[in-house]
Amino acid sequence: MITAAQVKELREKTGAGMMDCKKVLTETDGNEEKAIELLRERGIMKAAKKSDRIAAEGIVETYISEDNKVGAIVEVNAETDFVAKNADFQSFVKDVVKQIALNNPSSVEDLLSQKCIANEAHTVQEELTDKVATIGENMTIRRFERFETQGTVSSYIHGDGKIGVLVDMENANEELAKDVCMHIAAAKPEFLSEADVPAERVSKEKEILKAQVINEGRPEAVADKIVAGRLGKFYSEICLLNQEFVKDPNQKISNLVSSKNAKINRFVRFEKGEGIEKKEENFAEEVAKQLK
Numbered sequence: 001m002i003t004a005a006q007v008k009e010l011r012e013k014t015g016a017g018m019m020d021c022k023k024v025l026t027e028t029d030g031n032e033e034k035a036i037e038l039l040r041e042r043g044i045m046k047a048a049k050k051s052d053r054i055a056a057e058g059i060v061e062t063y064i065s066e067d068n069k070v071g072a073i074v075e076v077n078a079e080t081d082f083v084a085k086n087a088d089f090q091s092f093v094k095d096v097v098k099q100i101a102l103n104n105p106s107s108v109e110d111l112l113s114q115k116c117i118a119n120e121a122h123t124v125q126e127e128l129t130d131k132v133a134t135i136g137e138n139m140t141i142r143r144f145e146r147f148e149t150q151g152t153v154s155s156y157i158h159g160d161g162k163i164g165v166l167v168d169m170e171n172a173n174e175e176l177a178k179d180v181c182m183h184i185a186a187a188k189p190e191f192l193s194e195a196d197v198p199a200e201r202v203s204k205e206k207e208i209l210k211a212q213v214i215n216e217g218r219p220e221a222v223a224d225k226i227v228a229g230r231l232g233k234f235y236s237e238i239c240l241l242n243q244e245f246v247k248d249p250n251q252k253i254s255n256l257v258s259s260k261n262a263k264i265n266r267f268v269r270f271e272k273g274e275g276i277e278k279k280e281e282n283f284a285e286e287v288a289k290q291l292k
Contacts, residue, residue: 002022002025002030007025009032010025010032013032014039016039019125020126021035021039024038024039042130056077056079057079057080057083057084057272057273058075058078058084058093058142058273059084059089059093059161059272060075060163060164060272061090061096061164062156062157062165062166063094063101064153064154068152069148069149069152070147070148071101071154071168072097072100072144072145072147073097073144073145073146073155073164073165073166073268074100074143074144074270075141075142075270075272076089076092076093076096076139076140076142077139077140077272077276078135078138079137079139080137083135083137084161086135088131088135089131089135089139092118092127092131095118095127096124097144099111099116099117099118100144100146101146104148105144108141108142111141112124112128124141128141143270145270147168147266149168149265150170151168151169151171151263151265152168152169152170153168154166154169154172154174154178155167156181156184158185162271163185163270163271163272164270165182165184165185165268165270166267167184167264167266168266169257169262169263169265170262170265171260171262172260172262173260176256176257176260176262179245180256180257180264180267182246183243183245183246183247183253184267185269186246187240188269188271189239189267190238190239191238191240192239192266192267193240193241194235194239197235197239205231206231209226209234213226236252240253240264240267241254241257
């Protein structure tokens with residue numbers, strides 16, 4: 001019987017995951033030395049040592065079912081752009097996004113615990129750990145979204161996986177769906193419509209705009225009216241339906257879509273590494289660290 005204390009001790013010594021530690025301890029009848037050897041043989045210790053490195057490169061990938069009713073998008077990160085171009089890494093990401101579409105995991109943690117559709121002998125976590133050990137860089141499945149609809153799901157990948165877009169639309173032909181996807185990639189909307197913008201965000205923007213108006217020397221009596229006008233510009237920057245179509249700035253996305261009797265239900269846009277702080281280290285310090 002393997003105890004929690006044994007698993008905890010092995011985990012602290014090796015940095016390997018809890019389930020990996022339990023597995024090798026079970027296989028070795030609790031022999032810690034042999035368990036460590038197994039972890040080393042499988043590359044899991046090597047992977048664990050890389051887990052504190054910041055992975056801000058990688059790719060965004062999408063998958064659409066044959067009937068266009070289910071779609072998924074995922075961001076998988078690595079440490080360098082070089083690895084993002086690795087065929088083994090790209091194949092793994094394609095398998096992961098297909099798994100998301102087919103198995104509908106509730107979270108990244110749920111996804112990692114599932115049996116890998118490309119290799120049922122492994123969980124997705126175990127497959128990821130193997131890739132880390134084989135390729136030699138820290139990698140993480142950062143985030144994903146999945147759409148299932150009565151309409152159609154379309155996608156667009158820009159710049160070899162730098163930006164990915166997934167859109168759920170109704171009555172959209174292929175050309176319109178592609179135009180909307182490419183617009184989202186270029187214009188970076190945050191919300192679909194004004195109704196989707198959180199009240200706190202609008203309230204804060206109003207405060208900022210009002211302060212700007214007063215600082216310009218305008219009378220406070222007309223400040224609210226000026227703010228209301230400027231709020232329109234705010235919405236046109238962050239709301240997809242309010243944005244000017246990048247291919248024809250004379251019409252808004254809402255007009256483009258309604259003119260085709262279509263409707264946008266929802267969308268998601270992932271940009272590789274957005275929001276991840278890249279760790280900058282002094283080169284001399286890095287060399288010294290490696291020497292140690």
